[in-house]
Amino acid sequence: MATKTYLQAINDGLRQEMERDSNIILLGEDIGRFGGCFGVTQGLFDQFGEDRVKDTPITESAIIGAATGAAAAGLRPVAELMFVDFIGVAMDQLFNQAAKMHFMFGGKIKIPMVVRMPQGAGLGAAAQHSQSLEAWFMHVPGLKVVMPATPYDAKGLLISAIRDDNPVVFLEHKLLYGTTGEVPDDPYTIDFGKANICRKGENLTIVATSQMVLTALDAAEQLAKEGISCEVIDPRTISPLDMGTIIESVKKTHALLVVHEAVKIGGAGAEIAAQVAEEAFDYLDAPIVRVGAPFTPVPFSTPLEQAFIPNAGRIIEAVRKMRG
């Protein structure tokens, strides 16, 4: 096993799957010789050539539509959008076409495709290049939504996504690309709908996604010094969502805090909180609390952007409040 960055782990996954299955093609803007906006596809053009690593014009709608059509016709495309924000241009192809074809056609067609999109704030990229949009995708039946938080998960979940017979939205976080961790050299898969208990704890359950998993672990570390033991759970895929693991944890800790970077209102955390309220209300000692971004577009200026992104301090404060 080697230490790799999150970015290298995704690159690894793409390369190994492309070596295994010649039906896999990549599509996206500047993914060829340029290696992708953040460098994720570096080297793949040289190895697989331009028939399999296809630089597209700036036409997101055509990219997602082509991936959908290619999947319907037997390929296994992996499309990259430079920033998740640009899915706005292509949303119809994703949610009205790709997500629904299997169902609308009575289960007679499969759409095995992956759409990789980096999201998240922290680079000063402002309102149209920094959003976290997982709730949009989670709300669409027919899509699977993956949010890896570690290099290990990134590779395993990507390989699972490529082998899945459904359209999978694979949400990377820009600030995670440089983070490192142990990644097996050989291909491996991680099942969708299986949460990762990142830290065991007794007093409170924190469910966090993507980059916020690291922030939550940091907060949990600090809270441990105060004698508060937090269990940190990363669902890894929010559709399907492993509510079993979350509910089991809540039954043990009797308290739930949900953390995500996306704006709190209408976020994925609302769904998790609601399901826990429906299924495990009697086990709760305190109201469920969510930490998310305020209801505002992502600002440009550094002090504002830093105030936008939930940090360990806010998580700690929320936990202390919950415990009265």
Next chain:
Amino acid sequence: MSLSNEQMVGMYTTMVKIRQFETRVQGFFAEGKIPGFVHLYIGEEAVATGACAGLRITDYITSTHRGHGHLIAKGGDLKQMMGEIFGRTTGYCKGKGGSMHIADIDLGILGANGIVGGGGPLANGAGLAIKARKEDNVAVCFFGDGASNQGTTQEALNLASAWKLPVVFVNENNGYGISCPTSKSMAVTDIADRAAAYDIPGVVVDGNNVLDVFEAVSEAVKRARSGDGPSLIECKTYRWRGHFEGDACVYREPGELERWVEKDPIPRFENKLLAEGILTPETVAEIKTAVEKELETAVTFALDSPLPDPSDLTRDVYA
């Protein structure tokens, strides 16, 4: 379209201003003083300058991610622009927008835009408002060769033509969308050819010749003002810097940049004005010094301005 000497000197000054502005931004970005991304306009100054030279303050423009030049050419305030790029409260957007989102509605600037192809439909909307109010203003949509492949741009061209909107589509063909050369992103050589599909005029001009751009855009503006509908002007140019600051430009052919630097729009125009006696070496030096001073003031203003307070975060979400 005949230009007065004063107008020509004004155009020259604008180009110098854009160049100097961008050079300063480049320096500050390299020093790590500017957050986010910046996309510089160096080398393309003649396009914005020529296109905006004949516009009124009541005319609209929509800009792109590479917007500083458009904003300056439309009369944008350098202090507020610098303030925004540095993320200060005195900036055009109070530090909330940054380089990619600067706007000034009083000057008809409907914003730089982080979404490639986002501007065309907006320009049409401005055109619609102009028509509804029975004005003879126009809206100019700046967009890149890459943006011309977006559905939004083609949809906007179609709608503008079908509704005879007073919109001028000014294409800045600098040869690339990030790393992708136009030869790989489209089968046509001239984006202007696409005008035929919408039955509107499509004109190709030397985008490094400010007077050629001015002539072509002014003709299209005249047509739009008189109710004859949109046009598509393609300006062939080149961006000297990488797509964004920090781009290593691996996609460039050797010698390519140098060939374009020889066609630098600023000395070209300067030499012409010198030859015609409209400028003298002394006035050239004076203009450059004055621009330097103006920029110095803008930078000092920006750096002396406060950063926003976190309590401003949720302000302005709704009107």
